[in-house]
Amino acid sequence: xxxxxxxxxxxxxxxxxxxxxxxxxxxxxxxxxxxxxxxxxxxxxxxxxxxxxxxxxxxxxxxxxxxxxxxxxxxxxxxxxxxxxxxxxxxxxxxxxxxxxxxxxxxxxxxxxxxxxxxxxxxxxxxxxxxxxxxxxxxxxxxxxxxxxxxxxxxxxxxxxxxxxxxxxxxxxxxxxxxxxxxxxxxxxxxxxxxxxxxxxx
Amino acid sequence: xxxxxxxxxxxxxxxxxxxxxxxxxxxxxxxxxxxxxxxxxxxxxxxxxxxxxxxxxxxxxxxxxxxxxxxxxxxxxxxxxxxxxxxxxxxxxxxxxxxxxxxxxxxxxxxxxxxxxxxxxxxxxxxxxxxxxxxxxxxxxxxxxxxxxxxxxxxxxxxxxxxxxxxxxxxxxxxxxxxxxxxxxxxxxxxxxxxxxxxxxx
Numbered sequence: 001x002x003x004x005x006x007x008x009x010x011x012x013x014x015x016x017x018x019x020x021x022x023x024x025x026x027x028x029x030x031x032x033x034x035x036x037x038x039x040x041x042x043x044x045x046x047x048x049x050x051x052x053x054x055x056x057x058x059x060x061x062x063x064x065x066x067x068x069x070x071x072x073x074x075x076x077x078x079x080x081x082x083x084x085x086x087x088x089x090x091x092x093x094x095x096x097x098x099x100x101x102x103x104x105x106x107x108x109x110x111x112x113x114x115x116x117x118x119x120x121x122x123x124x125x126x127x128x129x130x131x132x133x134x135x136x137x138x139x140x141x142x143x144x145x146x147x148x149x150x151x152x153x154x155x156x157x158x159x160x161x162x163x164x165x166x167x168x169x170x171x172x173x174x175x176x177x178x179x180x181x182x183x184x185x186x187x188x189x190x191x192x193x194x195x196x197x198x199x200x201x202x
Numbered sequence: 203x204x205x206x207x208x209x210x211x212x213x214x215x216x217x218x219x220x221x222x223x224x225x226x227x228x229x230x231x232x233x234x235x236x237x238x239x240x241x242x243x244x245x246x247x248x249x250x251x252x253x254x255x256x257x258x259x260x261x262x263x264x265x266x267x268x269x270x271x272x273x274x275x276x277x278x279x280x281x282x283x284x285x286x287x288x289x290x291x292x293x294x295x296x297x298x299x300x301x302x303x304x305x306x307x308x309x310x311x312x313x314x315x316x317x318x319x320x321x322x323x324x325x326x327x328x329x330x331x332x333x334x335x336x337x338x339x340x341x342x343x344x345x346x347x348x349x350x351x352x353x354x355x356x357x358x359x360x361x362x363x364x365x366x367x368x369x370x371x372x373x374x375x376x377x378x379x380x381x382x383x384x385x386x387x388x389x390x391x392x393x394x395x396x397x398x399x400x401x402x403x404x
Contacts (some may be wrong), residue, residue: 048260058250060372064385071382071392170262180273183266186388190273 003032003195006176008164009110010041011090011097011124013172014055014065015185017080017114018072020173024107026188032195036106038097039164040157041172048170053087069118072185079119088117089125096130096144098160099153105137112136205234205397208378210366211312212243213292213299213326215374216257216267219282219316220274221387222375226309228390234397238308240299241366242359243374250372255289271320274387281321290319291327298332298346300362301355307339314338 007023009016027034055062073080093113112133116122122129134141168181175182175191178198182191209225211218229236257264275282295315314335318324324331336343377384377393380400384393
């Protein structure tokens with residue numbers, strides 16, 4: 001692989017759904033690998049004084065986002081259904097992703113969680129849903145959930161969130177390519193382009 | 203022209219600079235006309251509880267934006283210098299643009315104001331600067347400024363801002379194409395594409 005793109009995502013984040021679905025294929029087409037970097041947006045939003053999603057706090061922004069998601073998903077051929085609850089708690093799914101982020105099935109799991117949340121309107125916060133989604137990706141969901149909820153995995157997700165903060169991440173999805181931060185689903189191509197221009201070791 | 207795209211902009215808005223510079227050429231290449239729609243973002247930000255630019259209120263977002271502007275402008279071949287003051291008061295320039303938005307020189311004037319603010323670090327709030335920029339576009343800047351500051355023009359800009367609010371606009375730049383709202387410099391191509399798909403009379 002010529003380079004690497006870090007994909008920083010939060011399972012509650014609507015625009016992370018189209019980004020998560022596209023990132024591996026789009027990067028791969030340029031010979032660029034993806035590092036899956038789950039983190040929690042809640043603590044970072046709280047730093048900014050927000051106790052809820054800005055799409056709920058600012059209704060005009062929220063109305064725009066839901067219509068934009070419909071358009072974006074239609075253009076990308078992605079199924080979309082506005083979730084009955086937003087934002088949904090993605091903590092357990094994020095622990096699974098964080099503690100298994102280098103496993104070969106990580107991309108499939110991440111995409112399955114987003115599809116469950118934003119196309120199937122399922123409650124991704126529950127152990128039942130996460131376990132059912134894992135069953136489509138791994139042989140032993142129970143073992144994966146056990147590891148995902150051990151103290152080391154919980155600390156690893158908290159560290160990832162601190163790392164996101166230090167990188168200057170303030171929203172999701174974000175991409176880090178060649179030492180540069182790009183924010184938003186719209187900037188995936190720009191991040192990949194930057195990664196192609198950057199030296200291979202960054 | 204096959205269609206029309208409304209370009210809603212605020213002279214204080216950083217991302218409106220690359221959008222304003224590109225919009226006419228990009229739309230024209232698809233046979234689409236541009237309606238220049240200046241408005242004031244201040245009252246709309248105040249609706250959201252903000253007394254300053256979100257790029258000042260949220261420092262991580264602000265740091266990102268300035269770096270992103272450097273990258274975007276470099277990629278587009280646009281001169282860029284971070285202004286010593288941000289956001290600058292674009293009220294007078296907006297009154298000029300609003301009261302003359304259908305004049306053949308409007309695009310040149312809008313681009314000149316953005317270049318002054320974001321490439322030349324000039325104080326666009328003053329009558330001297332606006333007058334000097336007008337001098338590059340019209341034969342009689344004094345007459346233009348007189349009309350721009352009459353009560354009817356002031357009311358017209360207030361009405362435009364109300365109209366922006368009713369359209370669901372919450373930031374700049376925004377585009378309206380075929381009855382749909384698109385927010386952000388990144389979405390110019392999507393708006394043009396929508397305009398091409400929409401019936402010509404919308």
